[in-house]
Amino acid sequence: xxxxxxxxxxxxxxxxxxxxxxxxxxxxxxxxxxxxxxxxxxxxxxxxxxxxxxxxxxxxxxxxxxxxxxxxxxxxxxxxxxxxxxxxxxxxxxxxxxxxxxxxxxxxxxxxxxxxxxxxxxxxxxxxxxxxxxxxxxxxxxxxxxxxxxxxxxxxxxxxxxxxxxxxxxxxxxxxxxxxxxxxxxxxxxxxxxxxxxxxxxxxxxxxxxxxxxxxxxxxxxxxxxxxxxxxxxxxxxxxxxxxxxxxxxxxxxxxxxxxxxxxxxxxxxxxxxxxxxxxxxxxxxxxxxxxxxxxxxxxxxxxxxxx
Amino acid sequence: xxxxxxxxxxxxxxxxxxxxxxxxxxxxxxxxxxxxxxxxxxxxxxxxxxxxxxxxxxxxxxxxxxxxxxxxxxxxxxxxxxxxxxxxxxxxxxxxxxxxxxxxxxxxxxxxxxxxxxxxxxxxxxxxxxxxxxxxxxxxxxxxxxxxxxxxxxxxxxxxxxxxxxxxxxxxxxxxxxxxxxxxxxxxxxxxxxxxxxxxxxxxxxxxxxxxxxxxxxxxxxxxxxxxxxxxxxxxxxxxxxxxxxxxxxxxxxxxxxxxxxxxxxxxxxxxxxxxxxxxxxxxxxxxxxxxxxxxxxxxxxxxxxxxxxxxxxxxxxxxxxxxxxxxxxxxxxxxxxxxxxxxxxxxxxxxxxxxxxxxxxxxxxxxxxxxxxxxxxxxxxxxxxx
Numbered sequence: 001x002x003x004x005x006x007x008x009x010x011x012x013x014x015x016x017x018x019x020x021x022x023x024x025x026x027x028x029x030x031x032x033x034x035x036x037x038x039x040x041x042x043x044x045x046x047x048x049x050x051x052x053x054x055x056x057x058x059x060x061x062x063x064x065x066x067x068x069x070x071x072x073x074x075x076x077x078x079x080x081x082x083x084x085x086x087x088x089x090x091x092x093x094x095x096x097x098x099x100x101x102x103x104x105x106x107x108x109x110x111x112x113x114x115x116x117x118x119x120x121x122x123x124x125x126x127x128x129x130x131x132x133x134x135x136x137x138x139x140x141x142x143x144x145x146x147x148x149x150x151x152x153x154x155x156x157x158x159x160x161x162x163x164x165x166x167x168x169x170x171x172x173x174x175x176x177x178x179x180x181x182x183x184x185x186x187x188x189x190x191x192x193x194x195x196x197x198x199x200x201x202x203x204x205x206x207x208x209x210x211x212x213x214x215x216x217x218x219x220x221x222x223x224x225x226x227x228x229x230x231x232x233x234x235x236x237x238x239x240x241x242x243x244x245x246x247x248x249x250x251x252x253x254x255x256x257x258x259x260x261x262x263x264x265x266x267x268x269x270x271x272x273x274x275x276x277x278x279x280x281x282x283x284x285x286x287x288x289x290x291x292x293x294x295x296x297x298x299x300x301x302x303x304x305x306x307x308x
Numbered sequence: 309x310x311x312x313x314x315x316x317x318x319x320x321x322x323x324x325x326x327x328x329x330x331x332x333x334x335x336x337x338x339x340x341x342x343x344x345x346x347x348x349x350x351x352x353x354x355x356x357x358x359x360x361x362x363x364x365x366x367x368x369x370x371x372x373x374x375x376x377x378x379x380x381x382x383x384x385x386x387x388x389x390x391x392x393x394x395x396x397x398x399x400x401x402x403x404x405x406x407x408x409x410x411x412x413x414x415x416x417x418x419x420x421x422x423x424x425x426x427x428x429x430x431x432x433x434x435x436x437x438x439x440x441x442x443x444x445x446x447x448x449x450x451x452x453x454x455x456x457x458x459x460x461x462x463x464x465x466x467x468x469x470x471x472x473x474x475x476x477x478x479x480x481x482x483x484x485x486x487x488x489x490x491x492x493x494x495x496x497x498x499x500x501x502x503x504x505x506x507x508x509x510x511x512x513x514x515x516x517x518x519x520x521x522x523x524x525x526x527x528x529x530x531x532x533x534x535x536x537x538x539x540x541x542x543x544x545x546x547x548x549x550x551x552x553x554x555x556x557x558x559x560x561x562x563x564x565x566x567x568x569x570x571x572x573x574x575x576x577x578x579x580x581x582x583x584x585x586x587x588x589x590x591x592x593x594x595x596x597x598x599x600x601x602x603x604x605x606x607x608x609x610x611x612x613x614x615x616x617x618x619x620x621x622x623x624x625x626x627x628x629x630x631x632x633x634x635x636x637x638x639x640x641x642x643x644x645x646x647x648x649x650x651x652x653x654x655x656x657x658x659x660x661x662x663x664x665x666x667x668x669x670x671x672x673x674x675x676x677x678x679x680x681x682x683x684x685x686x687x688x689x690x691x692x693x694x695x
Binding site: 075210230 | 343344345346347412414473474477478538541542545548549560561562563640641642643649652653655656657658659
């Protein structure tokens with residue numbers, strides 16, 4: 001019987017820790033983000049900015065992958081999180097081939113309208129940064145061969161340039177990914193010039209190019225990855241705009257926005273102040289130097305005078 | 309004259325000493341990275357001979373090797389292995405302090421360190437097993453190691469290692485996630501016991517039910533954990549949206565609730581199956597005797613069946629606990645928290661040290677849980693036999 005009593009006590013003890021009564025009135029804004037570095041950075045910026053302007057928040061940052069965060073927002077379990085305009089092409093299957101996605105402003109307009117009509121979700125103004133697929137080349141290869149744009153890169157590879165790429169399965173097969181680059185800039189990778197990995201984690205592709213694993217010197221990256229420059233890589237500019245634009249913007253539930261209409265006013269200047277080099281720099285401080293996302297977000301917002 | 313034939317050179321010790329020797333010579337001991345994600349420079353122990361701590365470490369390792377090759381006295385083996393292990397830990401800390409000159413520089417243990425750590429731990433475990441300690445003494449020994457380990461961490465000698473820098477950058481969060489990890493594991497265990505024990509007893513009494521229950525639970529066990537978490541999001545989210553009562557209980561589609569439910573589902577199979585097997589193992593003669601003594605059905609269950617089946621049920625609890633500590637890791641992907649948070653953040657930042665900050669405590673917890681429950685199960689079996 002003693003064992004049973006012990007067991008019961010243990011059960012009650014552990015079960016009681018899950019009771020977290022939430023007060024209905026004065027509900028804080030639940031801020032979430034994806035689990036990656038930039039998600040944590042932008043999510044913290046939203047939390048700090050809202051708090052500095054007297055809007056109470058609840059921190060659900062680094063919640064999970066895109067499908068989880070998106071489901072949680074639509075289900076009303078979270079109120080706001082930063083999402084990329086280009087993901088609209090996947091959220092709304094019917095519109096996935098629309099040319100609008102390849103332009104920052106048009107893509108934002110399109111996803112704003114589609115998401116509001118379908119889910120009553122409001123897209124606030126996006127940062128002027130594009131976190132889309134790009135190719136980055138080791139600088140000791142790019143500099144002697146004068147590679148700055150994808151046009152340069154295409155000509156170099158066609159002329160027998162010794163590029164070896166590491167990229168995700170998805171990027172290599174997805175028509176809008178590598179195939180779009182290859183047809184626009186008229187080059188073709190031979191199978192032995194590619195190392196294909198599963199999963200779109202660019203932290204690993206960048207590391208492989210930096211360490212020259214298996215002779216890799218070109219990596220699939222996202223435009224605002226923090227590790228690109230510290231790893232000694234140079235991004236090839238997509239000078240003919242072949243890729244869908246992924247500009248980060250806060251997405252908020254209309255219901256919450258009605259309670260706190262000031263959110264638009266305070267978050268817009270913060271996101272408009274961000275561009276790709278700035279984001280790369282801030283992401284690098286988190287990823288390369290090991291600073292906390294929250295500290296980096298706070299120091300940026302203070303420098304720019306958004307918070308005190 | 310030395311009589312070589314008198315030495316019982318056991319193969320295990322020879323293998324351990326061989327691995328230790330090879331790793332000292334052929335594997336890097338420590339890696340120094342100019343920043344968190346750079347490749348870094350590997351240093352072998354032989355390249356670190358300008359450090360006094362290297363000499364102390366090598367000395368301890370030689371003593372350990374000689375003792376293991378020449379002596380079968382468990383006491384000497386235990387002492388030399390323990391000294392070598394603690395010196396190994398302290399020396400990596402001292403070496404880290406020498407090289408971690410700037411805050412951005414990261415010093416991390418390399419393969420030789422981990423191999424030596426593993427070999428010495430195996431050697432220590434082997435010695436303790438040979439001593440055939442009583443279960444309760446084993447717990448005292450475990451407590452001793454936790455205390456000394458905690459002391460080394462607390463002393464600050466390891467503070468310049470990369471993993472400790474990751475820890476100090478998020479100390480409050482670490483303890484918060486540790487608590488959450490334990491809450492999820494133990495919470496799921498208790499709920500699984502509340503459901504699983506009656507279900508097990510019932511399945512034992514009704515053979516037709518047994519097949520269905522066990523087969524269904526086995527089937528559930530094959531669903532990948534992340535898929536199960538994802539599947540639970542929709543119904544739980546719906547439940548939370550429908551009733552404020554569910555919300556007040558902390559039920560929601562994301563966070564701890566789906567993680568807890570998924571874990572309970574995984575935990576049911578070992579509990580139910582072991583309850584059934586445990587009850588099946590009770591000798592019919594004992595049950596007949598109880599019946600003959602005029603015990604009621606409930607009395608027979610509580611006073612005869614369950615106590616006799618308890619050690620087997622406890623083995624089920626051990627499986628659940630060790631498996632659960634590992635499974636909770638994935639909860640971080642649906643906002644459930646736990647040590648998995650650091651694992652997945654670390655993967656996203658290619659920061660091996662941050663991954664380790666999540667992974668090492670998980671391994672440690674699973675190990676501690678296994679030792680405690682093994683001791684518990686053994687002590688109960690012994691009492692049962694004595695009685």
